[in-house]
Amino acid sequence: MSFIKGEKVIVVLSGGMDSATLLYHIKDMGAEPIAISFDYNQKHRKELQSARELITYTATKQWKIFDLYDLADITGKSSLTNEDTAVPEGHYTDQSMRSTVVPNRNMVMLSIAASWAVNEGAIGVATGVHAGDHAIYPDCRTEFIVHMETTLKLANDGFIHPHFQVIAPYIQMDKAGIVQIGTRLGVPYGITWSCYKGGNIHCGKCGTCVERREAFSDASVEDPTEYEA
Amino acid sequence: MSFIKGEKVIVVLSGGMDSATLLYHIKDMGAEPIAISFDYNQKHRKELQSARELITYTATKQWKIFDLYDLADITGKSSLTNEDTAVPEGHYTDQSMRSTVVPNRNMVMLSIAASWAVNEGAIGVATGVHAGDHAIYPDCRTEFIVHMETTLKLANDGFIHPHFQVIAPYIQMDKAGIVQIGTRLGVPYGITWSCYKGGNIHCGKCGTCVERREAFSDASVEDPTEYEA
Numbered sequence: 001m002s003f004i005k006g007e008k009v010i011v012v013l014s015g016g017m018d019s020a021t022l023l024y025h026i027k028d029m030g031a032e033p034i035a036i037s038f039d040y041n042q043k044h045r046k047e048l049q050s051a052r053e054l055i056t057y058t059a060t061k062q063w064k065i066f067d068l069y070d071l072a073d074i075t076g077k078s079s080l081t082n083e084d085t086a087v088p089e090g091h092y093t094d095q096s097m098r099s100t101v102v103p104n105r106n107m108v109m110l111s112i113a114a115s116w117a118v119n120e121g122a123i124g125v126a127t128g129v130h131a132g133d134h135a136i137y138p139d140c141r142t143e144f145i146v147h148m149e150t151t152l153k154l155a156n157d158g159f160i161h162p163h164f165q166v167i168a169p170y171i172q173m174d175k176a177g178i179v180q181i182g183t184r185l186g187v188p189y190g191i192t193w194s195c196y197k198g199g200n201i202h203c204g205k206c207g208t209c210v211e212r213r214e215a216f217s218d219a220s221v222e223d224p225t226e227y228e229a
Numbered sequence: 230m231s232f233i234k235g236e237k238v239i240v241v242l243s244g245g246m247d248s249a250t251l252l253y254h255i256k257d258m259g260a261e262p263i264a265i266s267f268d269y270n271q272k273h274r275k276e277l278q279s280a281r282e283l284i285t286y287t288a289t290k291q292w293k294i295f296d297l298y299d300l301a302d303i304t305g306k307s308s309l310t311n312e313d314t315a316v317p318e319g320h321y322t323d324q325s326m327r328s329t330v331v332p333n334r335n336m337v338m339l340s341i342a343a344s345w346a347v348n349e350g351a352i353g354v355a356t357g358v359h360a361g362d363h364a365i366y367p368d369c370r371t372e373f374i375v376h377m378e379t380t381l382k383l384a385n386d387g388f389i390h391p392h393f394q395v396i397a398p399y400i401q402m403d404k405a406g407i408v409q410i411g412t413r414l415g416v417p418y419g420i421t422w423s424c425y426k427g428g429n430i431h432c433g434k435c436g437t438c439v440e441r442r443e444a445f446s447d448a449s450v451e452d453p454t455e456y457e458a
Contacts, residue, residue, distance in 0.1 A: 064302065064303065066299045067296065067298065067299045069296065071341065074341075074344055075344055075348050076348065103343070103346075103347035103389075104340055104343050104344040104347060104384055106384065107343070107381070108340045111333055111340045112300070112337055114336070116303040116332075118304075118332035118333060119303060119304050119305065119332050138384060138385060139384040143383050144383045147376065147380040150380075151379075152333070154370070154372050154373045154376055155336045155368040155373050156332060156368070157367035159330060159367070160332075
């Protein structure tokens with residue numbers, strides 16, 4: 001994929017490895033990224049500090065932390081936002097990881113990103129969803145991305161960029177593939193944050209930590225992360 | 230349409246005539262409405278007071294004003310949220326009314342409502358969009374509603390109610406038809422709010438006031454509204 005220099009793309013930036021890579025990648029493809037991060041009272045909102053550092057590193061001109069605090073209120077059943085439910089440990093494909101689902105999260109975030117895209121005349125919204133997430137998260141699948149793009153075009157017919165796309169370059173790729181791309185692009189993975197528990201350092205045991213470790217190992221790239229366990 | 234008693238439906242409630250009718254209508258069809266309203270720093274946020282009164286009148290048990298304040302920040306080009314741009318006057322089909330579009334507003338609201346629906350096991354999300362809006366607002370058209378439903382089902386596959394629907398009973402109806410339904414259901418239109426200018430009383434001149442007046446007149450129902458002009 002390639003962009004005409006200066007074309008704007010709204011990048012959904014969590015502060016994790018995937019969206020960090022995406023931010024560097026979109027820039028590398030010639031577009032001007034505009035980044036949006038979301039505060040939905042996630043236990044790992046520490047990721048927003050990582051997002052800020054990534055914005056500085058990439059000299060991204062426009063960035064907004066969007067207050068979605070109320071989303072936690074209406075999705076109280078997710079262990080990612082509910083203080084009374086522990087984030088489960090173990091591999092990402094385990095049934096228990098279902099508890100980490102925040103219902104419709106990607107659709108809400110992409111919809112809001114698209115509001116901004118229309119306002120800015122951006123050519124697309126970009127998301128770091130990847131194949132490793134498909135088992136648990138239905139909103140990380142190709143089918144969803146394809147339908148999301150169609151629905152966004154219909155919802156904003158006459159207002160949206162005529163070549164608007166939902167850009168999801170990693171949708172058919174695993175996390176190790178992302179690490180390989182990001183390593184070529186010089187992504188500073190040491191400042192990214194994955195752990196869903198949001199402690200001082202990565203716990204090393206929750207699904208997203210397990211996946212982070214595996215990604216570096218499978219990609220044969222040195223893991224700069226300090227883990228508790 | 231009919232529901233099994235006690236089935237939950239998330240109703241997007243602005244406080245205007247259409248969504249007021251919808252709230253009464255969903256209840257009348259046997260479902261238990263859960264209402265959600267949005268504060269996006271709209272000039273006519275006075276509509277939220279009307280929403281509150283409607284909640285009281287219908288004895289709706291669950292209602293939330295969702296803080297979407299940051300949406301105004303990223304859609305600064307709409308006259309509905311931008312203090313420096315006046316809400317245009319005149320009939321709704323005029324080109325100038327395009328300035329009232331808040332990009333992707335319905336999709337954002339329905340996406341958030343769907344998050345709540347999944348969390349509550351609700352059978353659907355309901356919206357008061359109607360045929361009169363089609364000319365200006367692409368997110369008030371049947372095609373959008375149909376694709377929105379498909380996308381929501383894909384995004385929440387395995388989590389969403391198996392019979393989930395986006396309920397838009399007025400999509401092929403004009404506002405006069407809505408007034409006729411609401412009058413039969415006893416909707417207290419006097420407490421609803423339409424005017425985009427958000428003054429003390431309805432201005433009577435902006436597109437949504439013009440439409441409100443016409444709806445009562447076309448439905449041959451007495452208009453309880455006090456207008457400035």
